Amino acid sequence: MxxxxxxxxxxxxxxxxxxxxxxxxxxxxxxxxxxxxxxxxxxxxxxxxxxxxxxxxxxxxxxxxxxxxxxxxxxxxxxxERFVHSYARRDYTVEELQLDRSLRKQAGDLNALKGEYVADTLPTMESKETRRAKMIKLDINEILIKHERSML
Structure with a gap:
C-alpha cells in the first residue's frame, strides 16, 4: 500500500x-x-x-x-498507461450531484420493492429472499403434486 x-x-x-x-x-x-x-x-x-x-x-x-x-x-x-480503467471527466455540479443521488435512491427503492437488483448490463438478479421464497413455493408445490398423485 x-x-x-x-x-x-x-x-x-x-x-x-x-x-x-x-x-x-x-x-x-x-x-x-x-x-x-x-x-x-x-x-x-x-x-x-x-x-x-x-x-x-x-x-x-x-x-x-x-x-x-x-x-x-x-x-x-x-x-x-497502466491505469486502463481510469478516465478524465469534469466534476458534477451541485445540481447534477443531487440529481444523481436522487435517481440512485429512487432506483434502489424500486429494486427493494420488487426484491430484484440490476447490475449494469447484466440480467436482473433476484435477492436471496426472493430466491428462497420461490424455492419454498416449489417445494410446497412438489409436495402437493405428490400428495394428489398418491390420492389417485
Whole structure:
C-alpha cells in the first residue's frame, strides 16, 4: 500500500506530465501554483488491489479545465498507461450531484420493492429472499403434486 506522501508525489508527476504534454502555453504557465490536485476522499488511502481514489484537479478557469480535459481524453500519457480503467471527466455540479443521488435512491427503492437488483448490463438478479421464497413455493408445490398423485 502506498503512503499518502508518495501518492501525492505521483499525482503531481501525472498532472505535470499531462500539462506539459498538452503543449498549451496557458496551462503550462499556470501549472506552478495555480493548478492544484488532491485525492478524494482525502487522507483515506485504500489497500493494494482495491479501487483507487479520485484525483480532483482544480484549475483557475473553465477554459483551462476544458483544455486539459480534452488533452487527457485524447490519449494516455506514459505515467497513466497502466491505469486502463481510469478516465478524465469534469466534476458534477451541485445540481447534477443531487440529481444523481436522487435517481440512485429512487432506483434502489424500486429494486427493494420488487426484491430484484440490476447490475449494469447484466440480467436482473433476484435477492436471496426472493430466491428462497420461490424455492419454498416449489417445494410446497412438489409436495402437493405428490400428495394428489398418491390420492389417485
Amino acid at each position: 502506498a503512503d499518502e506522501e508518495s501518492t501525492k508525489q505521483f499525482d503531481h508527476e501525472i498532472l505535470r506530465e499531462a500539462v506539459y504534454s498538452s503543449e498549451d502555453s496557458d496551462l503550462i504557465h499556470d501549472e506552478i501554483g495555480h493548478i492544484t490536485s488532491h485525492r478524494h476522499p482525502a487522507g483515506k488511502p485504500r489497500a493494494a488491489g482495491s479501487r483507487g481514489r479520485i484525483i480532483k484537479i482544480c484549475l483557475p478557469s473553465q477554459e483551462l479545465r476544458d483544455s486539459l480535459l480534452t488533452h487527457m481524453r485524447s490519449g494516455r500519457q506514459s505515467l497513466t
